[in-house]
Amino acid sequence: MELVLPDTLTGRPRAVRRKPGRPVALYVCGPTVYDAAHVGHGRNYLVFDVARRFLEAEGIPVRHVMNITDFEDKLDARAEELGVSWRALARREERAFLRDLAALHLLLPQLTPRATEYVPRMVEVARRLMRTGRVYRDGNEWTYTPPHRAAGKNFPTDRQLAAHAVSEPGHPFPESAGRAGAFMIWRLQRPPKPSWPSPWGPGIPGWHLECYAMADRLLGLPVDLHGGGLDLIYPHHYAENEIALEFRGRPFSHVFLHVGFVLIDGSKMSKSRGALVPLRTALNEVGADALRWYLLSTPPTERLPWSPVELARSRAEFLRVRDAVRHWMRASAGGRDSAASARRLAADVRRELARGLATDRAFRRLSAWATTETERGGAVARTDRARARAAFRDIEARTGLRLL
RNA sequence: GCCGAGGUGGCAGAAUGGUUAAUGCGACGGACUGCAGAUCCGUUUCCUGGGGGUUCGAUUCCCUCCCUCGGCUCCA
Numbered sequence: 001m002e003l004v005l006p007d008t009l010t011g012r013p014r015a016v017r018r019k020p021g022r023p024v025a026l027y028v029c030g031p032t033v034y035d036a037a038h039v040g041h042g043r044n045y046l047v048f049d050v051a052r053r054f055l056e057a058e059g060i061p062v063r064h065v066m067n068i069t070d071f072e073d074k075l076d077a078r079a080e081e082l083g084v085s086w087r088a089l090a091r092r093e094e095r096a097f098l099r100d101l102a103a104l105h106l107l108l109p110q111l112t113p114r115a116t117e118y119v120p121r122m123v124e125v126a127r128r129l130m131r132t133g134r135v136y137r138d139g140n141e142w143t144y145t146p147p148h149r150a151a152g153k154n155f156p157t158d159r160q161l162a163a164h165a166v167s168e169p170g171h172p173f174p175e176s177a178g179r180a181g182a183f184m185i186w187r188l189q190r191p192p193k194p195s196w197p198s199p200w201g202p203g204i205p206g207w208h209l210e211c212y213a214m215a216d217r218l219l220g221l222p223v224d225l226h227g228g229g230l231d232l233i234y235p236h237h238y239a240e241n242e243i244a245l246e247f248r249g250r251p252f253s254h255v256f257l258h259v260g261f262v263l264i265d266g267s268k269m270s271k272s273r274g275a276l277v278p279l280r281t282a283l284n285e286v287g288a289d290a291l292r293w294y295l296l297s298t299p300p301t302e303r304l305p306w307s308p309v310e311l312a313r314s315r316a317e318f319l320r321v322r323d324a325v326r327h328w329m330r331a332s333a334g335g336r337d338s339a340a341s342a343r344r345l346a347a348d349v350r351r352e353l354a355r356g357l358a359t360d361r362a363f364r365r366l367s368a369w370a371t372t373e374t375e376r377g378g379a380v381a382r383t384d385r386a387r388a389r390a391a392f393r394d395i396e397a398r399t400g401l402r403l404l
Numbered sequence: 405g406c407c408g409a410g411g412u413g414g415c416a417g418a419a420u421g422g423u424u425a426a427u428g429c430g431a432c433g434g435a436c437u438g439c440a441g442a443u444c445c446g447u448u449u450c451c452u453g454g455g456g457g458u459u460c461g462a463u464u465c466c467c468u469c470c471c472u473c474g475g476c477u478c479c480a
Contacts, residue, residue: 011408031480044480074478156407183477229480230408236479259480260409268479302409303474364418 001354003054005225006301008233008256009155009241013356016055016225016255023061025219026052027253029211029228029236030066030112033093034075037100038276040262040269043295043304044229047259047357049106049400050296051225054353057397064109065218067211068094070116071194071204086194087116100279105288105400113214119196121213122205125243126185126198132246140188142200146181146242153245155238183208183239208239215240215252226253230301231268233258257357260303262295269306277306289322289401290315296359296399317367318401324370325392325403328379335379339387342380345369346391353398362399 007014018024028048031041045066052062069075070090079086094114102108115122129135129144136143146154188203189195195202215223221244226237237256244252261268269276282291294314298304328335328342345365352362372378380388392404 029480032478038480041480072478181477227480230475231479233407233475235477238477261474261480263474267474 001058001350003051003058003354004356005051005255005257006356008227008258009251009253010152014255016051018060018224023063024055024225025215025223026062026064027211027215027219027223027226028064028066028109029226029232030068031097032069032072032075033090033097034072034078035093037097037279038262038269039279039282039291039295039306040229040276041097042101042104042279042282042291043262044259045101045106046104046292046295046400047257047300047359048227050353050359050398051257051357052107053400054357054398057350057394063111063219064107065111065113065214066109067214068112068114069207069210070094070114072115072207076193085192090114090116100283103283103288104279104291105402107400111218113218115210116194118210118213118217119205121217122209123196123198125209125213126205128247129185129243135185140203141184142186143182144185144242146246149242149245153251154241155233181235181238181242183235183242185209206239208236208243211236212240212243212252221248221252222250223253225255225257227257227259230258230260258301260298260301263303263305282311286311286315290318292400293318293363297363299360300357321366321370322401322403324374328373329385329388329392329404330379335381337378337380337384339380339384339391341369341373341378342388342391346394349395349398359399366395 002015002017004013004015006012016024026048028045031037048064052064055062068090071086075090076086079089082089098108098112126142130142132144134145134147136145184206185208186198186200186203186205188201190202194204196204198205212221215221215226228237237252237258241252244250263269264275264277267275286294290311291314294311295304297310297314328337348365349362352358352365389404395401396403
């Protein structure tokens with residue numbers, strides 16, 4: 001069964017496909033490792049985890065790449081604050097971040113390339129952009145200004161930006177009309193801050209070149225599925241896509257999926273506002289399965305308001321479902337049911353996930369099944385136990401929940 | 405301004421063309437109780453934002469208007 005996702009670039013549902021004989025090329029934008037993961041990160045990577053699990057359960061191999069941004073201004077600032085080197089801080093936070101994702105029972109990507117290892121390739125991307133004649137230098141920075149694109153080629157942000165700049169007179173975007181959508185590709189900088197040699201002098205490449213260089217090298221462009229949090233659409237994915245359009249005339253990815261924010265007090269969880277719930281804290285409180293249930297209980301592209309009450313309710317709901325499954329599977333209780341009920345449930349879950357990764361609807365199927373089977377006191381017959389188990393194993397494989 | 409998601413009973417929230425539009429909370433009545441709470445039983449007539457259209461039939465599909473929420477160069 002095909003996995004159809006709401007594609008952000010076209011605004012339409014699109015099936016995830018692959019090149020014949022190749023695995024699905026999945027590139028998920030990773031974190032800047034300067035602080036602990038919060039539940040917003042958790043939800044983001046969780047959504048791609050379920051997408052990958054679904055494809056693999058369908059027998060489709062996935063090559064899953066997630067970059068680690070291990071040099072960046074905020075990382076420098078944090079390192080200085082703590083009195084450690086930016087490299088040491090990045091390594092430490094990277095380990096913690098990946099450990100927390102694994103604790104949420106995520107399948108970790110096969111490859112987690114670090115930005116620091118890709119600087120020479122990013123320099124090469126910058127060099128090619130320099131040759132387009134669309135780059136200008138302003139002091140220590142070189143900036144690339146993309147040409148105007150026809151509708152549908154990229155996220156419709158340049159129009160937005162122009163309108164936004166006009167509607168807010170104090171907006172710090174100087175020549176907005178002509179330069180909407182421009183992004184930095186090289187900045188001069190010296191140690192102890194991150195710095196690498198280049199034809200333009202020592203410094204650092206712009207962030208957007210990172211994912212382009214990595215995806216091109218490790219997966220080949222265009223990739224099949226790409227995404228991250230909704231906040232990455234602009235400027236990050238817009239910019240990556242501009243580079244792909246410049247060099248190849250094709251978008252960065254066949255399908256873009258962007259995950260809705262986890263909201264706290266009505267607005268986005270953010271490190272700068274200090275309003276966030278660390279992933280580790282939530283995991284310690286309710287465990288991976290209940291947290292997965294909660295984070296996936298709203299459609300992936302929609303926002304999820306964080307609420308301790310709802311978290312507790314999700315935990316209770318997950319446990320109710322798990323207990324119902326376990327009880328139903330205990331054939332020693334003299335069960336008479338065939339495996340049909342479990343197989344139907346697995347088919348329902350599969351169908352809901354295939355259609356837009358509707359985790360919320362899939363979970364509702366599980367809840368409904370649990371209610372029905374509990375009320376009628378059903379239990380599987382000993383002879384059908386193996387087939388029923390296989391059905392639940394399939395659900396587990398796709399959702400990452402541990403039910404049996 | 406632009407992009408996106410929505411407007412269902414007092415509140416929250418299901419139902420992606422088909423019988424009296426779920427369920428939960430709240431409220432009200434009753435049982436129990438010295439009173440209250442908790443618990444249990446029952447009741448809750450009244451609800452699909454406005455206006456067109458498609459259809460035998462619309463909460464559901466199309467158009468339009470109004471309103472709400474989120475986002476719009478740190479960011480998952």
